[in-house]
Amino acid sequence: MSLSSNTSKKSCRLLKLLSVIAFIFGALTLFSGGAVLFGPAQTGEMAGNYVGFVVWFNFLAGGAYIVAAIGLWMGQSWAGYLAALIAIATAAIALAFAFVVLRGSPFEMRTVGALILRFSIWAGIAWAALRCKGQS
Numbered sequence: 001m002s003l004s005s006n007t008s009k010k011s012c013r014l015l016k017l018l019s020v021i022a023f024i025f026g027a028l029t030l031f032s033g034g035a036v037l038f039g040p041a042q043t044g045e046m047a048g049n050y051v052g053f054v055v056w057f058n059f060l061a062g063g064a065y066i067v068a069a070i071g072l073w074m075g076q077s078w079a080g081y082l083a084a085l086i087a088i089a090t091a092a093i094a095l096a097f098a099f100v101v102l103r104g105s106p107f108e109m110r111t112v113g114a115l116i117l118r119f120s121i122w123a124g125i126a127w128a129a130l131r132c133k134g135q136s
Helices: 003-038 041-047 052-073 078-102 109-132
Strands: none
Touching: 003 041, 003 052, 003 109, 052 078, 052 109, 078 109
16 A cells, blocks of 8 residues: 555545534534524624624535535545535635625624634535545
């Protein structure tokens, strides 16, 4: 077995860990987004100057995170493509968010960080999953 092949196998095993992280991330995303959207008014007030479409996207994406996590755990090839789609959709929402902010809408700086984090996580998961496709 070559070093390259051995490294690929190790990174493919990493997908199990990434799937657990993605599942937990999805559950937390559903919980936090749902709390802001459907919870008591105090929860929305604590969220500060949130941008509605970003919260809705994150809430709905939480379900996709869980589906992708299950697919990754089961070794399904489509899960890598779903992870890539999640990363691309997150980047698109981030651009829309930037447009709204540049037009003067109030916002929370933590939203910027959260969007960067979400994109980075899903781009990394997609990269790992697509790299492993057909190697497990």
